[in-house]
Amino acid sequence: GAGVSQSPSNKVTEKGKDVELRCDPISGHTALYWYRQRLGQGLEFLIYFQGNSAPDKSGLPSDRFSAERTGESVSTLTIQRTQQEDSAVYLCASSLGGWSSYEQYFGPGTRLTVT
Amino acid sequence: DAKTTQPNSMESNEEEPVHLPCNHSTISGTDYIHWYRQLPSQGPEYVIHGLTSNVNNRMASLAIAEDRKSSTLILHRATLRDAAVYYCPRGGQNFVFGPGTRLSVLP
Numbered sequence: 001g002a003g004v005s006q007s008p009s010n011k012v013t014e015k016g017k018d019v020e021l022r023c024d025p026i027s028g029h030t031a032l033y034w035y036r037q038r039l040g041q042g043l044e045f046l047i048y049f050q051g052n053s054a055p056d057k058s059g060l061p062s063d064r065f066s067a068e069r070t071g072e073s074v075s076t077l078t079i080q081r082t083q084q085e086d087s088a089v090y091l092c093a094s095s096l097g098g099w100s101s102y103e104q105y106f107g108p109g110t111r112l113t114v115t
Numbered sequence: 116d117a118k119t120t121q122p123n124s125m126e127s128n129e130e131e132p133v134h135l136p137c138n139h140s141t142i143s144g145t146d147y148i149h150w151y152r153q154l155p156s157q158g159p160e161y162v163i164h165g166l167t168s169n170v171n172n173r174m175a176s177l178a179i180a181e182d183r184k185s186s187t188l189i190l191h192r193a194t195l196r197d198a199a200v201y202y203c204p205r206g207g208q209n210f211v212f213g214p215g216t217r218l219s220v221l222p
Binding site: 101 | 145146151158159160164166204210212215
């Protein structure tokens, strides 16, 4: 079956521009997670969706970052006025349910480069 | 802040067993213990998870201490393809991934 997909796979943008990153979770997965991974670093949690509500936005690094999810489907992570420190791989994961009783399945990530 | 701690790196010989430790001293009673791995230039991959009892699957075994303050991921026979960064994230409503353990497998 289809796994988690993300688009674009690579994005190069100029400092100050806005970008949108898309995540298509596995069908039927109610929980969706966004992470950021800087070069050579571990994963940094950004936001978690249960259905289309986001009970935990605590990881969003600034108000330039926002995310939304349509139903139990596609999610979009938007970064406004991008900065060079936003350069990273942005990973999306989905799971059957929230909390930690279900394993997460990760997409291949979107590599964002801000010049 | 409740975090898990792991050694930065470990080394193993091919076809030898590998025991990767993780300390999660502040884990809550309802949080599952998860393990993921990340191969170079790929997204993380689920390995195994459990709550209290030891778990086995086709990839690995998970041994959970009786007090749940630590766990060990066991790869029974390491292969070159097992070289990766292994994470044991803190569970709960979101997952907190630390820097993980970089496993090198020597031929």
